[in-house]
Amino acid sequence: MNAVRKVTETLDPAVVSDNPIDLLTYQRDCSVSPPGHAQAMVRPRDKDDVAAVLREATRQQVPVYVRGGGTMYAGGVNPHQGGLVLDLTGMNRILDIDLARGVVLIEPGVRFGALTQMLKPHGQTIGIIPVTGPTATIGGAASAHALGTGSARFQSFADEVVGLEVVLPSGQVIRTGSAAGPKAEYFHRFGMGPDLTGLFLGGDATFGVITAIALWLHPLPKFRDTQCYGFASAAAAANFIGAVQARELTRLVWYGSGYEAGTIKSRVLGAVPDTAPESLPQFCVGLDFGGDEPMVRHDQQLIATLCADTGGRLYPLFNESYFRHLRNEEIYWYGYAGYFSRSRCAILMSSLATPSMPAFLTAVAQLRTEYPQFLWGAAVVLCRRGLHGGIMAFYDEAREWEAAQDATQAATALLVKAGCTPYKTGKLWAEQLAGFTQYHEVLQSLKQLFDPQAILSPGNLGLGHNANLEKKSDVL
Amino acid sequence: MVAKACQYHLTVTNRMLPLISAFKKDLYHCADCNYCVDAVWAERGIDHVCATMQHHTPLTSYSGRGYIAAARAWLEGVDLDLNALGERVFTCTTCGNCEQVCPIGLHPTAVGRALRGELWAHEQVPAPLAALHQDLLRDENPNGVPRAQRMQWACGLPKTAETIESVLYLPGCAAATTTSTEARAAVALFTAAGYWVNTLGEADSCCGAPLHELGLDHAAARMFEALSGKASGDRLVVMSGLECACSWQRGAATRQALSFVAWLAQALHAGRLQLHTTRDLGSSIHLLDSCQSRRSATNSLVREILNGVGVAFTSSPTDPRYVVCCGAAGGMPRMQPESAARMACARISASEPDSLWVSADPRCVAHLRAAMPSARVFGLAEFLTTYCAGSF
Incomplete structure (x- = not known):
């Protein structure tokens, strides 16, 4: 009996499949990363199933790739070393909505669309909803440290997590934050020693498998409105964003993003063809406000003043032709990327300080020069402090897939040189992350401690490459 | 590897x-x-x-x-x-x-x-669908009803008066072989609107929609041509089956052919039919959209009809652009009958338990009734002739 079968034989056959047709949909995520080929898929029902898989996989040295919605674009779930895919979408219960504590407790396979719909009747929502849309799972977002709607207000997904339940590769189950207390629930994250919760957020399932997540609840905003601001240069826009962030005027901004000249031109001229091209700004910032109307109006006025002070102007044309529609229809990445895609879109995300935005865009310009065969796009997403920069290369998957991978790898190197850091690391950023020497050495030590056989998501974060394990996979 | x-x-x-x-x-x-x-x-x-x-x-x-x-x-x-x-x-x-x-x-x-x-x-x-294919070729309907029994739905119906305006009524396989009450109710509404109702009699046959769903496009087209050839002439063709309406959209877009829903909406709009609810319905009405009614663009028409006759109803889903199947369509009923029944029960269970369910799709009506016999499920025509005033 092969090692994978030994892992799955103790499980209910209803949660296991090794049919190659079923495994076709577990080869990859939305990224340009190479797909992998697992030998089996397990769809656990609860943490006990997860623990059983991890215990035996550790014993048998079988790689385990943890998968949620599979909507990430970093290759983290692609089973490059074969083995098992642990599909957590079956663990999709909302365990508790506690309005008194202001916490919702969910299993990792709950999708954002389902959760927000469930919270709506309570007048509640959660802080961060990733732009990967309604099919992304909470577990995936926690593992990959998502951002999106809410980032400008709350910063990042990790900031919104109260605590976790995690199954370690040994099969041991831990609860983090205040719920570590034998009689306590999830109501506080810090203060009991180091923040163990943080180890698993953005950990790309390399140290453990998240089996429950407690998130802060927030009241649904009563009023929403979008506004756009145009600037003659990216540098002026960066000054504006920095000023807004420094004065904490992102407090009612549920989504904020910045767009290059190419996007502005295509959107505005597409909607209003007789617009004079020379009147178009070189950079636009769109802000989606939510809250009580008088407070929103108050902040909008202050932000409009900052815009004028930094050389910009209110630019309703971009709002009407694109941004307002984008936000109100809740069109997600795939939707608007698809409008002008050649085939697929290789997306690379990085984090940067707001003043580094011009450097980020210079790196994008260099990519356009060096890889002219691709249509490149770039945008930034505002956080409470700092930015996330997204680069998109639209490619024809039938012809350009390998070249798109090369270009993406080149992009990671360029961005690191420009002072950006990896975000949504998966395997796309692994090479660069491994170059962060001391930091990466500590990560490797932690990996050895938690997952000595390196079975969990090998390759993610540049961790867990186990030659023995790879050799073993070859003969499975 | x-x-x-x-x-x-x-x-x-x-x-x-x-x-x-x-x-x-x-x-x-x-x-x-x-x-x-x-x-x-x-x-x-x-x-x-x-x-x-x-x-x-x-x-x-x-x-x-x-x-x-x-x-x-x-x-x-x-x-x-x-x-x-x-x-x-x-x-x-x-x-x-x-x-x-x-x-x-x-x-x-x-x-x-x-x-x-x-x-x-x-x-x-898969064997169940190979058998379905054989049934279709043999019986010209997907329900295993012998061809000779196809017109039994019309037994005992009085001959309608001959008038200048006539319709050629094609009930479709579901209404003809499993939901005859809907076909008979449709005839009653045609008559009330002053139409002379014709059928193809023994020559009536399947439009090929089930073959299309099975992926046999050419065979489906041939079956459609055979039926549409029999329906020659200038007569207005009206069909109850919404999957049949889709076949006609695919096969003869220029031909004057309407789904029963579209015909009814037109007749009400033109004032040829005066319908209004007279009976106390005694329960809430729940409209079940079907995936075929979305495809044949009739979901909004059904709403117009019910609103027009004064029926207060709820519907699922709330947005008719996205209709989750009740399990009646495609390969599901033959391939996975238990799952198909679960789908039907889920659609019904999504509304109040003592509701009265209405669907404009006779295939759904048959499937929903079979899956949950205790549920009061009506075809659209059947519902209107039961609960509305008119000379039926």
Whole structure:
């Protein structure tokens, strides 16, 4: 009996499949990363199933790739070393909505669309909803440290997590934050020693498998409105964003993003063809406000003043032709990327300080020069402090897939040189992350401690490459 | 063959799969976003997309994305277990929600149908559907009712008065063989509107819609041509089956043919029929949209009709663009009868337990009644003739 079968034989056959047709949909995520080929898929029902898989996989040295919605674009779930895919979408219960504590407790396979719909009747929502849309799972977002709607207000997904339940590769189950207390629930994250919760957020399932997540609840905003601001240069826009962030005027901004000249031109001229091209700004910032109307109006006025002070102007044309529609229809990445895609879109995300935005865009310009065969796009997403920069290369998957991978790898190197850091690391950023020497050495030590056989998501974060394990996979 | 074999199968072979090849754009554009698998998207009124994922299996190989992945792998030269593939693609209800929700406008349902076509060519069709095919060829209906009994629905109906205006009424297989009360009620409404009702009598036959759902497009077209040839002349053709209406849309877009729903809406609008509720309904009315009514663009018409006659009703889903199948369509009833029944029960259970359910699709009515005999499910015509005043 092969090692994978030994892992799955103790499980209910209803949660296991090794049919190659079923495994076709577990080869990859939305990224340009190479797909992998697992030998089996397990769809656990609860943490006990997860623990059983991890215990035996550790014993048998079988790689385990943890998968949620599979909507990430970093290759983290692609089973490059074969083995098992642990599909957590079956663990999709909302365990508790506690309005008194202001916490919702969910299993990792709950999708954002389902959760927000469930919270709506309570007048509640959660802080961060990733732009990967309604099919992304909470577990995936926690593992990959998502951002999106809410980032400008709350910063990042990790900031919104109260605590976790995690199954370690040994099969041991831990609860983090205040719920570590034998009689306590999830109501506080810090203060009991180091923040163990943080180890698993953005950990790309390399140290453990998240089996429950407690998130802060927030009241649904009563009023929403979008506004756009145009600037003659990216540098002026960066000054504006920095000023807004420094004065904490992102407090009612549920989504904020910045767009290059190419996007502005295509959107505005597409909607209003007789617009004079020379009147178009070189950079636009769109802000989606939510809250009580008088407070929103108050902040909008202050932000409009900052815009004028930094050389910009209110630019309703971009709002009407694109941004307002984008936000109100809740069109997600795939939707608007698809409008002008050649085939697929290789997306690379990085984090940067707001003043580094011009450097980020210079790196994008260099990519356009060096890889002219691709249509490149770039945008930034505002956080409470700092930015996330997204680069998109639209490619024809039938012809350009390998070249798109090369270009993406080149992009990671360029961005690191420009002072950006990896975000949504998966395997796309692994090479660069491994170059962060001391930091990466500590990560490797932690990996050895938690997952000595390196079975969990090998390759993610540049961790867990186990030659023995790879050799073993070859003969499975 | 694992581990290092990370390369995707990007070398497109010359494998002779012409039906799949026609969808290359879809195969290479799919971004694996999973909207077609399980999206809940409140802003667009979507509360889950795929009935198969909800009520049969969560395996994504049974979803639109699964069909695209399988089609691509097959085209690229991967040797697939065609038996297993057949089990998956022939289970689909072909409701088309996955195409509605796809953010970049791909056609997963059509890819699934193309896979079905290829599997027929490779003689890899699951036994229940091969049997359905035989039934269709033998009986000219998918319900196993002998051809000779097709017109039994009309037994005892009084001959309608001959007037200048006439309709050629094609009830469709479901209304003719399993929901005869709906066909008879439709005749009553035609008559009340002053139409002389003709049928094809013993010559009435299937329009080919079930063959289309099975992926046999050419055979479906031939069956449609045979029926439409019999329906020659200038007469207005009206059909109760909404899948039949889709066949007519595909096959004879220029021909004067209407779904019964569209005809009824026109008749009410023109004042040829005066209907209003007279009886105390005593329970809430719940309209069940069908995937075929979305396809035949009749969902909004049904609402207009019910509103026009003064019926207060709720509906599911709230947004008729996204209709989760009740299990009556595609290969589901034959391939997975238990799951098909679960789908029907789920649709009914989504509303008040003592509701009165109305569907404009006779195939759904038959399926819902069979799955939950205790539920009071009415076809649209049957509902109107039961609860509205008029000379029926």
